[in-house]
Amino acid sequence: MTTSAPAPAPVSVSAPVSAPALAASIAELRERLAQLERGGNGGGTGSNGGGRGALSRRGNRGTGDNSEACALPSEHAALDASLPAGGWPLGALTELLGDATGIGELQLLIPVLTQLAHAGRCIAWVAPPYLPYAPALAQQGLLPERLLIIRTTRPQESLWATEQALRCPAMGAVLGWTAHIVDRSLRRLQLAAEAGGTLGILHRPAAAAEEPSPAALRLQLRAAADGLVLEVKKARGGRAGARLHLPRSSLARSLPEGRDAVVMHTSAGVGA
Numbered sequence: 001m002t003t004s005a006p007a008p009a010p011v012s013v014s015a016p017v018s019a020p021a022l023a024a025s026i027a028e029l030r031e032r033l034a035q036l037e038r039g040g041n042g043g044g045t046g047s048n049g050g051g052r053g054a055l056s057r058r059g060n061r062g063t064g065d066n067s068e069a070c071a072l073p074s075e076h077a078a079l080d081a082s083l084p085a086g087g088w089p090l091g092a093l094t095e096l097l098g099d100a101t102g103i104g105e106l107q108l109l110i111p112v113l114t115q116l117a118h119a120g121r122c123i124a125w126v127a128p129p130y131l132p133y134a135p136a137l138a139q140q141g142l143l144p145e146r147l148l149i150i151r152t153t154r155p156q157e158s159l160w161a162t163e164q165a166l167r168c169p170a171m172g173a174v175l176g177w178t179a180h181i182v183d184r185s186l187r188r189l190q191l192a193a194e195a196g197g198t199l200g201i202l203h204r205p206a207a208a209a210e211e212p213s214p215a216a217l218r219l220q221l222r223a224a225a226d227g228l229v230l231e232v233k234k235a236r237g238g239r240a241g242a243r244l245h246l247p248r249s250s251l252a253r254s255l256p257e258g259r260d261a262v263v264m265h266t267s268a269g270v271g272a
Contacts, residue, residue, distance in 0.1 A: 072199070075111035076246055079230065083217065084238035088112050092216035093190045093200040097209045097233065101129055103223035107251040109201065110140050113173055116199065117146040121172025124165040127152045129177055159185050166192035166200050173199040183212065190214045209233050227251065 071085035080086050088094060096105055113123050123146055125132055134144040150165065152158045155178065162176040166189060174193075181204070193200035202215070209220055218234040227247040232240050 070197070072112050072115055074108070076108070076250060078244050078246070082232055082235070082238075082242040082244060084235055088199055089216045089236070090199050091194050091197045092236070093186070093193050093202060093214070094217040094219070095202050095204050095208070095213060095215045096219055096221055097204050097206050098221035099206045100221075100223055103221065104228040104246070104248070104251045105203070105221055108221075108228065108246070109173075109175075110137075110142060112199065114141045116172025117141075117143045119172065122146050122148055122170050124148045124150060124162075124168075124171055124174045126150045126162045126165065126174065126176040127158045128175065155180070159189070162200075162202075163188055163192045166198045167196045168198075169196055171196060171198050173201060175201045175203070177203045179205060183214075187214050190216075 070090040071083065071087035072090060073080050073087040074083075083089075096108075098105065117123060118141070123142070125147065127150065132147060132149065134147070137147070138144055148165075150161045152161060158176060158178065159181070162174055165171050165174040176189075181202075189200060189202065192198075206220060209218065213234070215234065216236040218232075218240075220231040220233050222229045222231075224245065227245060227249075228251060230244045230246065232238075232242040232244075234240050
């Protein structure tokens with residue numbers, strides 16, 4: 001017997017034809033984020049504060065020493081060994097640089113997203129290029145009731161929604177996609193991630209590696225015949241230049257036909 005997982009909750013921040021409609025869309029998103037902050041998203045136990053405290057943290061924040069940062073392990077030993085704090089930095093922006101989708105970039109993130117969801121935090125997907133497939137994500141332990149899909153039609157809307165979600169304490173991670181973004185907007189997102197203590201993941205084109213960025217971590221991704229090749233382009237507090245190969249066997253978690261969980265449905269909103 002096959003059981004279906006509940007679909008992620010969508011919130012639309014579309015391109016309305018009137019100012020009142022735009023205000024209504026913004027109000028809807030703000031109210032949803034406020035509900036999540038109050039713990040009104042359902043499906044979890046305990047408070048957001050408890051979930052935040054339950055996370056396995058490394059380093060030290062709030063002491064004035066910026067050389068150390070909170071991090072969550074990626075569960076890929078080679079990657080964790082190459083990162084200064086031993087994992088994905090919390091309260092900071094991480095950029096995944098690459099032109100291809102469905103090469104394992106979401107599988108790379110599934111372990112940390114699952115950790116955050118099980119700690120009572122929510123995961124926001126802002127204008128993903130493909131609609132996350134709830135049954136496949138649930139199969140890997142990522143609770144669908146912890147997912148918030150934000151649909152937009154303009155880059156400006158995506159950036160605004162990403163910033164708001166990053167500032168929301170109920171969010172564990174915010175995933176965004178953008179083809180072009182200016183330095184000022186990147187800095188706003190970095191500051192928002194710091195304010196919310198959130199893991200910010202921004203997918204950008206490979207060419208963006210040539211541009212400066214305030215992100216704490218920048219990884220360039222390239223598909224290989226038997227897995228995924230990563231190059232550390234920037235690691236705050238550490239050294240760039242490390243090249244890693246993650247075999248397909250370490251990324252796949254019993255997905256149908258070995259496909260990335262996010263590349264199952266194509267009816268998602270327009271990315272920024």
